[in-house]
Amino acid sequence: MRFDITKCHGSGNDFPLIDARALSLDDAAWAAVARALADRAGPVGGDGLLLLTAGDDDHAFGMRMFNSDGSESETCLNGLRCTARSGFAALGVESARVRLKTSGAFVVRDPDLAPGVFTVRETAGPASRDVAAWPMTIGRAENIDAPIEGLPSDRAFTAVAMPNPHLVTFVDRIDEAELVRVGTVCESAPDWLPNRANVSFVEVRGRDLFVRTFERGVGLTDSCGSAMGASTYAACLTGRIAFDVPTTVFNKGGRIRAEASADGMVTLSGNATVEWIGSVDVDLAAGAASDLTIAARYPDEIAAWAAVRDAAV
Template sequence: MNFIKMHGLGNDFILVNLFTEPEIDYQNLAKDWCHRQLGIGADGLVLIQPPEKKENHFKMTIYNSDGSEADMCGNAIRCFAKYVYEKKMVDLEEFRIETRAGVMVPKVNVVEGKVVSVQVDMGKPRFKPDEIPINLPTQEVIDKKVRVGDGYYRINALSMGNPHCVIFVDDVDHYPVEKVGPIIECDPIFPARVNVEFVEVLNRKEIKMRVWERGAGLTLACGTGACASVVACVKNDLTVPEVTVHLPGGDLFIKWAKDDHVYMTGPATYVYTGQINI
């Protein structure tokens, strides 16, 4: 089986092009392939597929390193967009990709035939508890003190096509993300589990973020998490709507625009291509 290894700010993925590779049970393979000692090693497995509707150009399916299926991933879709454009699978600089979270529209920034960055319209944030989902009897969950596990946290919950819980901290570099993240991810208050972002606000235009990803654990970056974090910052009047998000793997630029859509811009990088036995 041929594959491509790529990353978006250190959030790394195995990509398989199903325009040329066979349809097999990739979900069961994902956990083994993503294993860092026994497989290729990655945060997730991404399938490049033909679209189900003719007005779209591609379909993207993502399996996390634990084998669960993800709704959406901002870093993965940038890798996807760079690959299909540079491999001339599409001749447009803006195209439509079907995901479990709906149709996403990346726009590639091309210099001398190479994609140097990708902007993705990530859609509108959703705040209703049943859309996230979160089990709380309220209209929205912004700066709410909630008991999770054995402690209380002030949380901000929203969906960017997948569920997020944003928590503001004073010193994100030294915050025990590895301890608190999995407790919150799997708490019964989040029936579909949740991605957990820990955010330190540096100033009105910059934040620093670390993330515990649903189904993948501690990762170097999370595109949807960066979007959710900026939305939470704006809702709490902590930043302006255009923010640089500093992640362990690098920077993303996030804009919550007047059309209520969130736009994410960042790089994608090739690592290598290879073959694996199946």
């Protein structure tokens, strides 16, 4: 089956994106497409697959996101900005209510984060502290700045759903090996955490944050939008930064503007960069992609974001 795709990224979190509004594949087929297109050894590669889906009475359009392992995520806030850009172009609008898997979000075209950087502001939430909903069985209803038995770390974690589950800990200096150890335990879906969780180590830098994430279904990634949102809310919740005050969140992929409110709503403003557009064949039975044709590249957008990324690290 041949697909038209847009290769895009939000804060370095990169994806092939498909306009699926007129397509009718089942979940198993989309999972196979995701594994084929996100395969880093294949012709496209990415952290997952984004789908622009049809709207309904309450939403202009929808988004689905499949991780590189074929699992479907509740949301992906870096991917949402890219999907919003595609939806804006398809419908000729600059703001929209978007349907996600288990929730919704509001998106609007924002002033450019930097010259030449297409920027989208997204508001999502409310964040939830109810770990029973994940589920995470730890003998209490929430976990705020406290260790979690079962993790290979005695650090204090804050558990937040955005609505996908996140464990956030604040560190003086990020130890990637330790992050991978903790993330790998969560990725293994232990009995007390059957749906897994994203894990973020966060450095507080004055009023700013630097976030490094082991993403569920992906692994160690340069950027995870919902993790940046969860980390911002967790930092406010634990008194490390203030609610309702803009902050800058950095990661290895770049940076975003962020703000969290006490009611759990989180606003992120960041890039939605298009690198190229093209088409590719996917053999659903074999789970493999081939015959990539690139119709157009966007080097000016790539260069504009590279300047932001290089200044952020």
